[in-house]
Amino acid sequence: MKKKLVTVNSKEIINDLREIDNVTLLYPLKSFCVGNEVLFEIEEIDDFVLVNRILDDEDLDLLKKVLNKGKGNIKGIVFDDLGVLDIIKDLNIVKILLLDHLATNYESINYYLEYVDSVVVSNDLTEEEIKEILNKSKKGLVLNVFGLKTLMYSRRLLLTNYNKFHNLEFKNNEVASIENKKFRIIENEYGTKFYALKYYNALKLLELENVFFYWYDTTLLNKEDTLKLIKENNVENIECDELFLNKATIYKVGDIDA
Amino acid sequence: MPELLAPAGDFEKLEFAFLYGADAVYFGGQNYSLRANAKNFSNEEIKSATQYAHKLNKKVYVTVNIVFHNADLKGIDEYLIYLDKINVDGIIASDILIIKRVKKLGLKLHLCLSTQASVLNKKAVDFWKKLGVKRIVLAREASRKEIKLIKERGIEVETFIHGAMCTSFSGKCVLSNYMTLRDSNRGGCAQICRWNFLIDGKPDLTIMPKDLNMLPFIKDEIDLKIDSFKIEGRMRSIYYVATVILCYRRIIDAAIKDELTIGLEKYYLNILNRCANRESTPQFYDKLPGVNEQYFDGRIEVSNQDFLGLVIDYDEVNKLAIVESRNYFKIGDEVQFFGPDMETFNYKINKIYNDDFEEIEASRHPKKIVKIPINKRLSKNTMMRIKAFDKNDFL
Structure with missing residues (x-):
């Protein structure tokens, strides 16, 4: 199994990525993703497919048709909504569950592994928590080692509403801030995602074991930086942050004083 | 007749909720609950609350709805066994491990899947149903069409009918973690979605939704045979609980008797909005929320002394x-x-x-x-x- 799972962030980069050893390509699927500016039709996909939004029944029916169209070309799927499990049960592809903020302990992950080949470990965790999960997981897991950190996913069209209210021309991919924290905001017709502006850098976890894939989510990175990252793990031109890797979140508000 | 389900941040609020017309209440224990800032209930208080409710022929649901980290697993079996032993009417959970442990321990607890799981389709319902979930608390983003389809699945359906909304899908937000290290999925949400975001050269970006109220669609939801109508607000006062529960008690009763007029709806809407100090709308039920379903001028709540x-x-x-x-x-x-x-x-x-x-x-x-x-x-x-x-x- 190839170890690096790389989100495809432009059509122009595909051939370059294919030339790199050990790389599996992950294509955000058009109509089924939120937070990706570059999306792909099923006919363009010859590796793994990303379905990262919450779906209703109509969406699932449509997704089933779309995936059937891609039968033979698609090698795997990374998906968020548990409803997808049923429509892919007969497809002979690798199934990876992306629960974003909800895959935060080894026991739950092990339960989900009864249904899928692998689960993406949440990147809301400390390094120690991630290590414990990997140690106690009954299958190899997908470890997000680099990428835009999703902070919030809304079904609302937050930028559209904002621009409409203030009578401004629509601009996607806005950068906003609160105090010293910065955010990147991407919207499409299915909703809005808020990311941390700095990329999540967990490359120091690359040596960990029991990993199915090291996921490099290169969303919105330019070609040069993407290739440097994938080829050499070089992030010298990219603003990065380890986020929660060395900062535990607090269980209860009361714990602030404890 | 749908159950009217009220928030109970403490025992006093529970008493007022029942007195003012709730059929059931939900609350958290000292651990494992998503409103860590509410007073919450000790084990002894949960027992007393359950006995008190059952004497009134009413129900209690206990939230065990944090998203667990490895270190949080300690003591959970004992807690679930305790809840089962004292006969709470159900637990509300979001993490699969709770569902699985309840089954493994052979407990009779009625399992309700929290809105944190963001269920919007029948196939996701089937997944959870097979694991033993008896009730789904739907995502607040669910539309009428989606609710109707899910209800056809033969599972109890609980929908939010009133109260504050998250901007995100519930469970799909860690803005609080990022800004303050307070974990929103473990009870520490700092409500960052109610803050102003700065954008260079433009007005502040605000993403705060107005509250949810399902007043115009109560009759419709009754006709859809929704099993439980949930009111949000475990942190709210006894005045809020009493006012909102009484309004909805009367709205539901009037709707069932076909006596709910537009005038009455307007009257109750005025009372509900004033009580919360915020405007409210039906949000996702009948449309994708737009400009009218959000605030754009920052925090506009003005506390009143009603x-x-x-x-x-x-x-x-x-x-x-x-x-x-x-x-x-x-x-x-x-x-x-x-x-x-x-x-x-x-x-x-x-x-x-x-x-x-x-x-x-x-x-x-x-x-x-x-x-x-x-x-x-x-x-x-x-x-x-x-x-x-x-x-x-x-x-």
Whole structure:
């Protein structure tokens, strides 16, 4: 199994990525993703497919048709909504569950592994928590080692509403801030995602074991930086942050004083 | 008849919720619950609450709905066994491990899947149903069409009908973690979605939704045979709980009898919005929320002092309501009394006595006990508020 799972962030980069050893390509699927500016039709996909939004029944029916169209070309799927499990049960592809903020302990992950080949470990965790999960997981897991950190996913069209209210021309991919924290905001017709502006850098976890894939989510990175990252793990031109890797979140508000 | 499910941040709120018409309440224990900032219930209090509810033929649901980290797993079996033993009517969980452990331990707990799981389709419902989930608390983003399809799946469906909304899908937000290290999925949400975001050269970006109210669609949801109508707000006051529960009790009862008029809806909507200090809309039920379903001027809540007092007794001999003051009121004020066993009525205060039976001009201090002459017998725990709306104006 190839170890690096790389989100495809432009059509122009595909051939370059294919030339790199050990790389599996992950294509955000058009109509089924939120937070990706570059999306792909099923006919363009010859590796793994990303379905990262919450779906209703109509969406699932449509997704089933779309995936059937891609039968033979698609090698795997990374998906968020548990409803997808049923429509892919007969497809002979690798199934990876992306629960974003909800895959935060080894026991739950092990339960989900009864249904899928692998689960993406949440990147809301400390390094120690991630290590414990990997140690106690009954299958190899997908470890997000680099990428835009999703902070919030809304079904609302937050930028559209904002621009409409203030009578401004629509601009996607806005950068906003609160105090010293910065955010990147991407919207499409299915909703809005808020990311941390700095990329999540967990490359120091690359040596960990029991990993199915090291996921490099290169969303919105330019070609040069993407290739440097994938080829050499070089992030010298990219603003990065380890986020929660060395900062535990607090269980209860009361714990602030404890 | 759908269950009217109220939030209970503590035992007092639970008592008021039941008194004012809730069929069931939900609350958290000291651990494993998503409102860490509410007082929450000790194990002993959960037991007392359950016994109290069952005596009234009502139900309690306990939230065990944090998203667990490795270190949080300690003690969970003992807690689940305890909840089962004291016969709580159900637990609300979001993490698969709770569902699996309940089954593994052979407990009879009625399993409700929290809205944190963001269920919007039948196939996701089937997944959870197979694991033993009996009730789905739908994502607040669910539309009428989606709710209808899910209800056809033969599972209990609980929908939110009133209260604050998250901007995100529940469970799909860690803005609080990022800004403050307070974990939103473990009870520490700092409500960053209610803050202003700066964008260079442009007005501040605000993403705060108005509250949810399903008032115009209550009848429709009853017709869809929704099993439970949930009110949000475990952190809210007894005044909020009493007001909102009483409004919805009367709205549901009127809708069932086909007596809910547009005038009545408007009246209750005014009361509900004023009580929350925020506007409210049906949000996702009938459309994708747009500009009208959000606020764009930052935090606009203005706290009011509508809750004037709580009737703690009635002196039949001297025809006096004994009132524990909550906010300032004075002679000449137009007020309203409301409660579960009476029609709300208007009253102009013409005399106020203190504890020593001396006439006073005003009640100035919270918790001060005063007496107000009133010919109508009032039950304990009737509430007195500023008269802001008169029902007759809406009929």
